[in-house]
Amino acid sequence: AQSVAQPEDQVNVAEGNPLTVKCTYSVSGNPYLFWYVQYPNRGLQFLLKYITGDNLVKGSYGFEAEFNKSQTSFHLKKPSALVSDSALYFCAVRDIEDNDMRFGAGTRLTVKP
């Protein structure tokens, strides 16, 4: 069965600084990996995904993530954080053989002016 770990409950960065939100995963087969963002009282918005191909994936709002198979990681990054990036971020994984997706516990990102 697949699982995801987001080791940090909270990440704080100053506006303009780079940000990283960490994610590691475990699957028996090949993974599909996703990042979603959730604003208060809202559903999840899709940010980016890794399916196959280039390990560096670029997504919405200037975010990117790098698939690292040897470290089983898929960390979310942005070169320059904005206050409006403050939200709850979820990493998710599914096995390509299975539609079920498993989510990490979420990381709350706070970007301070």
Place this chain on the structure above:
Amino acid sequence: GAVVSQHPSRVICKSGTSVKIECRSLDFQATTMFWYRQFPKQSLMLMATSNEGSKATYEQGVEKDKFLINHASLTLSTLTVTSAHPEDSSFYICSALGQAQETQYFGPGTRLLVL
């Protein structure tokens, strides 16, 4: 593209009543939809997988007679919370699997409060 709507966005009901939540894929057909429940400050918990034209698959510990799921068309799945109790109060989120069968797209969620 890939827009999913949910209705209602917020519902308050009395204990013992039933509540129906609709999930629609607006610009694509979704053979598979998912229902999640989210408690405050927690991650999403998958409740069930809904496949068009067939019975939903429920996760372990989710009562299928309490959380009725119907996926009657390629663009609509409904979740009915029957005989709701205060402990059913939660944020319910649906998602639809995109046509490429890779990415789930989420609705905005429904906040249910049972008094």
